[in-house]
Amino acid sequence: MKHRDLAIIGAGPAGMAAAAQAAALGLSVSVLDEQPRAGGQIYRDVDRVAPRRGAILGQDYTHGITLTAGMHHDTIEHLAKATVWAIEDEFRISYTQDGCAAQLDVDRLLLATGALERPMPLLGWTLPGVMTAGAGQILLKQSGVVARGAVLVGSGPLLYLIAAQMVRTGTPPIAMVETQATANMARAIRHIGGALRGWRYMAKGLKMLGDIKRAQVPRYTGATEITIEGETKAEAVCFSHKGQPRRIPCDVVYLHHGVVPNTQAARSLGVSHRWHAGQSCFVPTLSVWGQSDVAGIFIAGDGAGIGGAKAAEHTGRLAALKVAQELGRLPASERDRMAAPLRASLSRELAVRPFLDAAYPPCAEALHPADPTTICRCEEVTAGDIRGYAKLGCVGPNQTKALGRAGMGPCQGRYCGLTVTALLAEANGQTPDDTGYYRIRPPLKPVTLGELAAMAPTQQDAVE
Amino acid sequence: METDYAIVGGGIVGLSVAWGLLRRGRRVAVLDGDDGAFRASRGNFGLVWVQGKGMRQPRYARWSQHSAAVWAEFAAEIAANTGRDVPLEQNGGFDLHFSEEALEATVAQYEALKTALDGDYPYEVLGHNALRKEEPNIGPKVVGAILHHQDGHANPLKLLTALAADVRRMGGQVLIGKTVTDLSKPDAFRITCADGTILSAEKIVLSAGLGAAELGPKLGFIAPIRPQRGQVLITEKLPKLINRPSLIARQVDEGGIQIGATNEEVGLDDRVTQPGLSGLAADAIAAYPALARAQLVRSWGALRVLSPDGLPIYQESVTMPGAFLVTCHSGITLAAAHARLLPDWLEGAATAPDLEVFSESRFAFS
């Protein structure tokens, strides 16, 4: 089995920055990522795409080229199209690449698995044509595919970003149905100090809103009672706006109300997570170096708590410094000297977050969906089902999983886990921390039995 | 709080017993653990199985047969009571063999058991070709199989759900998230939980699975229980691929293929391991080659609740009469017996089954 000093899972900003930093300090590094090319979701396919669509996607996207460049280093091995399905025993990583399973043995592990869209269960959200706003962005970035006749639903900066990008392609969204209310902005004002420290983000936000306004995209803020209509595909978004029912026919719906850390790999390793009330999600418990409470496991980037792409770079580098010091490649004093400017930049990057979290809170209706709403897309379990299981004595999501299959499908709870925790916490009068989360086990992603069997300790002919 | 019976452990075993007692009109309180407790009821393989059981103790084979025989009626009753389906198929099950020698050796054992059971052991031996007619997806390495007609399989999670619902419907008190820390009998039984809950009961049934090892001695039991890990795989939902369950794999009613299970003596460690998963996958593919292309979507480790000889323990406490230890590793197979037959024994009825061979005395002198 191949041995490396450090394995990094995820080739987004945190993973790429960490790899470059670790390699510069003499560590052997393997970066495992599911995509064919480095970039993560934020810089998806940036090397190929920046020359073609850089003008549409903007400088915040093309910046990714500086990070992909850092991956070209003698001691960095980039395992592309690699799906990690198990991590065990400090640390043996099992992964599949091109239909073949393989393993890697490493001293330290950095999880840079980024964020997922916060699940947004609304009636009709499983219909073809309904996608996450992130999916819409990925279509545009990686494939140059843009949706016409799209309605954007939800809240948050990413919704404005994709709207502005769609405007630049000449196919603006036909409407924006926004769930945040003016009261949210009023409450957010107390974080204005941080927002002003992050003035660059605020300026970008205002410019995007200006672009959207000039394109005459109708905006319906404070929308409630949102549902998506359609028989076999999305046909219209229905909602209530200022007390009036509205129905906007459309072909495509992009949903977004924030992103949350992708905690699957960390949870499978037993890393502790705590509820983050400001971000309404679980975040791993980490030191200032991104070190978890499981020896040898580090987490950087949005998987450590949502901070955005620039913050991810800094947390990735900080983790790399700590790993290098632990492995004897960097004196502690030098580590701290190198960390100081990174920490200062990180603090500036994070300054705007409390304002954004308060101004664009998650959509309340989607956090506590009505009974008929499907919350587990894979097994088609409804919010009402979960409330019913709470009445049968389920205090945590592993019991509702056993009783009602929510979280048992191939996505393994990625798009229902937070909803189930919220529903159970509400039904049982408990906190999200008391309620807990799914126990995540291998395979982190599905693997064929054939790939799995090829790694059997002895190829048995019989099972007697 | 006072009750006739306190059931310590709200898994399939405890709920089955509670259900039976409620049906007799007794007041019952069930104490159940938290979301992360070791729960064999959530992790088992779901077989309602007779073959291979009680090879050295025909009474155990009989007990399993008895339970299997009343299972359908039991499942139908709770389904009717709750409107919750409890899928069950009892069309027989296979023990697949990869060598003639192993098949013959098993047949010899089954013949001896059949004699001890006065001929009530309906099985047949299928060679590869006969087996392939029954199971078209069987692989060339399988030389044959034993088809036992009393075997079958159920959906154990739907059983758990329906039982939990029916116990509540019948007025059972189910206290959740309780960790029992102490048991005593100052007058009536007194059960103390970690959160300060105290319960008073005339009788107590200890059906706490692995928890019985620690709690049992407080009630005068030996409770020689140990965990044994079984890793289990389940694939994506597939069109019909396997007709009857085997000890290697079964297709569950939802469509996934469940593959199991390892037998590992690793203490209270319920993790899965790559070597464990890979070994199970290789065995399953040897039996059903088409599975090589199926996606594994989940795996889990669960801990069997084993006595030294693998048989159930049914014991009333000698030092604290009214306390009963009920533990087994075949909670699904025996659910119907526990629900319909065991209450007579707990109540000391004349019609009670003779369970003497399952008493703890078999361990005291060994």
Add this chain to the structure above:
Amino acid sequence: MNPASPFLELEDTPRVDVVFQGTPLSLPAGMNLAAALLSAGVEAFRHTPVSGSPRAPFCMMGACFDCLVEINGVVRQACMLEVAEGLSISHPHEAEDDDETS
């Protein structure tokens, strides 16, 4: 690119032939398979094994498993694959005869 599809391709890319559910399609070589199928006008990528309801790509990042398709007998995420000449793609497990060859 199907003019009836709401998903437009911004650029012209050389195309290759694939088959989806028995229908020949001409898709941009090397494009993300899920994106290419959307642009080709494919609405339902699969039907759920639970209720049979139609599904199509939702997350485009390999997390939601709604874009599952079957290729060479294996069910995979279309959003994690790229268009290649000659791909034969179908809804998962809906083939009339699941052949045994591999």
